[in-house]
Amino acid sequence: MRLISSKWKFSKLEQFFLLRYINAPKRNLMRFSFVFMVSGIVLSVGILSAGLNLFEGYEKSLKDVLLGSFPHISLQDANSEYFSKERADQIIQKLNKYPQIASVTPSISYAVMASNGDRVRGASLNAYDFSSGSSFPYSQYITQGSHRVNNGEAVIGKYLAKELGKGIGDSINVFYPRFDRISAMGLFSSERNFRIVGIYSSGYYENDRSHIICSLSDAEALLNINPSFSRLELRLDSEYIESASVLANAIQSDLGIDIVAYPWSIFSAGLLKLVAMEKWLIFIIFSFLVLIAGINVISAVTTIILDKKNEIAVLKTLGAKPKEVKGLIALQVGLVGFFAIIAGQVFGAGLSILVEKQGFYRLKGDVYFIDTLTATISPLNQFVIFAVAAVLVAVCIAYPLKQIDKMQIMDLLRNR
Amino acid sequence: MQCLAGYSLSKRYIDSDQQIQVLTDATLEVNESDLICITGQSGCGKSTLLHILGLLDSYDFGRVLVRGKEISSSMADAPKIRNSEIGFVFQFHYLVEDLTAKENVALPMIIAGQSSSIAYRHAIDLLSKLGLSDRQNRYPNQLSGGEQQRVSLARALINSPAIVLADEPTGNLDPKHSAEVWDMILKLNRERGQAFVIVTHDHKSAKLASLTYNLADGKLNLIDHDTNPSGVISS
Numbered sequence: 001m002r003l004i005s006s007k008w009k010f011s012k013l014e015q016f017f018l019l020r021y022i023n024a025p026k027r028n029l030m031r032f033s034f035v036f037m038v039s040g041i042v043l044s045v046g047i048l049s050a051g052l053n054l055f056e057g058y059e060k061s062l063k064d065v066l067l068g069s070f071p072h073i074s075l076q077d078a079n080s081e082y083f084s085k086e087r088a089d090q091i092i093q094k095l096n097k098y099p100q101i102a103s104v105t106p107s108i109s110y111a112v113m114a115s116n117g118d119r120v121r122g123a124s125l126n127a128y129d130f131s132s133g134s135s136f137p138y139s140q141y142i143t144q145g146s147h148r149v150n151n152g153e154a155v156i157g158k159y160l161a162k163e164l165g166k167g168i169g170d171s172i173n174v175f176y177p178r179f180d181r182i183s184a185m186g187l188f189s190s191e192r193n194f195r196i197v198g199i200y201s202s203g204y205y206e207n208d209r210s211h212i213i214c215s216l217s218d219a220e221a222l223l224n225i226n227p228s229f230s231r232l233e234l235r236l237d238s239e240y241i242e243s244a245s246v247l248a249n250a251i252q253s254d255l256g257i258d259i260v261a262y263p264w265s266i267f268s269a270g271l272l273k274l275v276a277m278e279k280w281l282i283f284i285i286f287s288f289l290v291l292i293a294g295i296n297v298i299s300a301v302t303t304i305i306l307d308k309k310n311e312i313a314v315l316k317t318l319g320a321k322p323k324e325v326k327g328l329i330a331l332q333v334g335l336v337g338f339f340a341i342i343a344g345q346v347f348g349a350g351l352s353i354l355v356e357k358q359g360f361y362r363l364k365g366d367v368y369f370i371d372t373l374t375a376t377i378s379p380l381n382q383f384v385i386f387a388v389a390a391v392l393v394a395v396c397i398a399y400p401l402k403q404i405d406k407m408q409i410m411d412l413l414r415n416r
Numbered sequence: 417m418q419c420l421a422g423y424s425l426s427k428r429y430i431d432s433d434q435q436i437q438v439l440t441d442a443t444l445e446v447n448e449s450d451l452i453c454i455t456g457q458s459g460c461g462k463s464t465l466l467h468i469l470g471l472l473d474s475y476d477f478g479r480v481l482v483r484g485k486e487i488s489s490s491m492a493d494a495p496k497i498r499n500s501e502i503g504f505v506f507q508f509h510y511l512v513e514d515l516t517a518k519e520n521v522a523l524p525m526i527i528a529g530q531s532s533s534i535a536y537r538h539a540i541d542l543l544s545k546l547g548l549s550d551r552q553n554r555y556p557n558q559l560s561g562g563e564q565q566r567v568s569l570a571r572a573l574i575n576s577p578a579i580v581l582a583d584e585p586t587g588n589l590d591p592k593h594s595a596e597v598w599d600m601i602l603k604l605n606r607e608r609g610q611a612f613v614i615v616t617h618d619h620k621s622a623k624l625a626s627l628t629y630n631l632a633d634g635k636l637n638l639i640d641h642d643t644n645p646s647g648v649i650s651s
């Protein structure tokens with residue numbers, strides 16, 4: 001439509017017919033020859049837009065959970081597995097001068113095993129300071145039970161709880177094979193019993209399958225270490241998250257080579273880029289559906305030209321220029337196409353919401369990182385879909401119209 | 417003053433290794449307020465000649481002049497001249513099916529760039545002169561053949577063309593409707609001085625014309641009504 005109207009200003013004749021089309025849509029727009037064209041456009045644009053809505057939703061959920069449940073920058077000792085408490089305090093002091101940092105949380109994280117007596121699962125132990133006055137940055141993901149974890153208690157991931165058949169109030173054993181104490185009996189492992197007080201569910205499958213969150217002193221006892229931390233977890237104010245790597249570089253040079261600063265993007269940017277690329281790949285592939293639907297547009301325009309041979313001849317006889325005659329048909333089919341594209345987008349939105357709400361297909365968390373499908377209807381995407389579909393439809397309208405230039409009045413009149 | 421002329425027009429159709437020489441040396445001059453009839457046997461090329469004069473078809477040799485200016489159907493300003501100087505009435509009315517009578521009549525004026533309200537005013541005026549004021553909002557398929565042909569005539573007249581070309585305008589009509597259309601043509605010719613070139617098989621009506629030509633062997637021959645009162649052509 002835009003393409004057509006920008007090429008020339010509507011002549012009086014085109015205005016006249018445009019008004020006719022709009023005032024008598026039944027006679028002019030709802031013709032049988034448009035049925036296949038309209039259904040083709042609605043279906044293809046619908047699928048294109050549903051696909052993009054779902055992919056956009058996936059990208060957004062993945063990014064949200066990556067940024068919500070992982071540190072934006074994490075600081076680790078370059079030479080040892082742990083920082084001492086004093087060292088950590090010094091670093092925290094130094095970090096005070098960065099206003100971009102919203103919180104610094106010292107933590108211990110370590111790979112352990114969890115068992116319910118007969119089943120054993122690999123897990124990751126994550127210990128934080130739950131004493132009053134300190135904040136636990138991921139409490140939004142504790143979906144059931146307590147947000148505070150005392151000694152002897154643990155919050156565990158949703159799928160870990162499911163696999164071990166445990167719930168709130170039950171207890172699990174966590175053990176850690178100690179390679180420094182190998183005896184004649186085999187590996188000596190240190191073991192500890194936790195009462196489950198909460199369920200952690202972030203939507204990020206790997207964490208929900210492995211997280212065990214406990215207090216610092218429990219972790220120190222289990223791992224047999226002095227009060228110390230394995231890392232400092234920095235969370236940034238939202239406007240600085242995208243530039244975390246710049247800040248990480250600044251902190252790195254500030255703190256010297258004994259500390260390593262890892263921005264979140266080191267672990268996740270590649271993944272997010274891949275997802276974004278897949279999204280546009282899907283878009284391009286589904287755009288071909290619209291192109292295929294364009295074949296119906298071509299045949300609708302061709303049918304109209306055949307249907308209206310006499311009319312075209314009459315208009316030419318009465319002095320209409322070929323350009324105007326083409327404009328009239330383009331307007332008519334273009335209007336139908338315009339409404340069909342809009343209807344397709346509405347259909348696509350409905351389709352993606354339906355997929356989101358349905359219960360029988362879930363994402364495989366171990367493949368797709370997250371396990372819930374959400375649809376995001378972004379105005380930018382809708383605009384891009386509209387623009388691409390409109391251009392494809394416009395081309396498919398313009399192409400067969402070219403034959404009108406070659407049609408002589410007499411040829412049109414003779415084979416009536 | 418001369419409004420339309422065709423000189424030494426020739427046209428041949430080449431149709432799968434068969435050649436049909438339809439016009440060889442047809443010459444016709446039309447002056448203001450002329451009413452000219454062309455008769456001739458079926459297939460002799462009357463329609464072809466009229467289409468060439470109406471800038472709807474091409475020709476091989478010769479010249480066509482509209483108000484003294486040479487022009488052919490392929491020239492860039494042909495559409496404009498078709499619109500403003502020539503009114504064409506087809507044998508089969510060829511109205512636009514999706515437009516009402518009034519809108520059909522208004523079309524040439526809208527094509528000329530006039531606003532539709534002004535065009536409608538003229539269309540309504542013309543339709544009532546042709547006795548169709550109560551039919552103006554009907555679609556072509558709701559009109560009789562004679563009514564459709566009169567709507568065609570109104571459409572040919574709306575831009576006050578220099579000349580109206582009509583190809584057997586009453587060919588499909590019964591005598592009553594045929595007489596209606598002829599009356600209209602004669603009245604317009606008398607009252608407005610509107611020039612017409614009309615192809616007809618109807619020799620009685622042809623006699624009403626100021627000049628009658630017979631087309632034979634690709635040439636136009638003037639028929640003298642007085643020496644040949646029956647209109648029968650003896651070659």
Ligand SMILES: Nc1ncnc2c1ncn2[C@@H]1O[C@H](COP(=O)(O)OP(=O)(O)OP(=O)(O)O)[C@@H](O)[C@H]1O
Nearest residue numbers: 429430431436438457458459460461462463464465
């Ligand atoms: N496109 C064409 N190709 C080949 N021959 C054609 C073509 N158009 C017309 N003719 C031939 O040219 C001749 C003249 O046709 P035209 O339609 O001008 O006749 P006409 O005098 O109007 O006949 P009628 O009185 O039956 O309407 C005819 O013999 C016809 O068969």
Ligand SMILES: [Mg+2]
Nearest residue numbers: 462463464583
């Ligand atoms: Mg004929």
